[in-house]
Amino acid sequence: MEIRKSAEDYLEMMLMLQEKYGYIRSIDIAEELGVKKPSVSYATKRLKENGYITMNAENLISLTESGMEIASRMYERHKLLTEFLIALGVDEETARTDACKIEHDLSEKSFEAIRKHARKNGKIN
Numbered sequence: 001m002e003i004r005k006s007a008e009d010y011l012e013m014m015l016m017l018q019e020k021y022g023y024i025r026s027i028d029i030a031e032e033l034g035v036k037k038p039s040v041s042y043a044t045k046r047l048k049e050n051g052y053i054t055m056n057a058e059n060l061i062s063l064t065e066s067g068m069e070i071a072s073r074m075y076e077r078h079k080l081l082t083e084f085l086i087a088l089g090v091d092e093e094t095a096r097t098d099a100c101k102i103e104h105d106l107s108e109k110s111f112e113a114i115r116k117h118a119r120k121n122g123k124i125n
Contacts, residue, residue, distance in 0.1 A: 015071035024061035077103040
């Protein structure tokens, strides 16, 4: 499965839910992403088939190593880009929304340049 923006969004949200609640449920994913439960069911089926998640008997979701790798990378990008945009004077809500859009399309080279610049100027950790 080629990782697309939607799959990255699902994996990132799963990591965020894991950090927030200590578990991942489909209903919480649907609520947070503003999608219907059947959409989550389809996405989780594909992510499971491709080895990014597992589900236990209670339908709780766990990220596999490869799923965690993608989720962590996207979440790191999201947080850094949000902080960077806020440091530039963008309001927090707009910064979060724009960071979500940028995180998927920004090259690794450009992301590293932003990280380096932000750290050098003391704008982020």
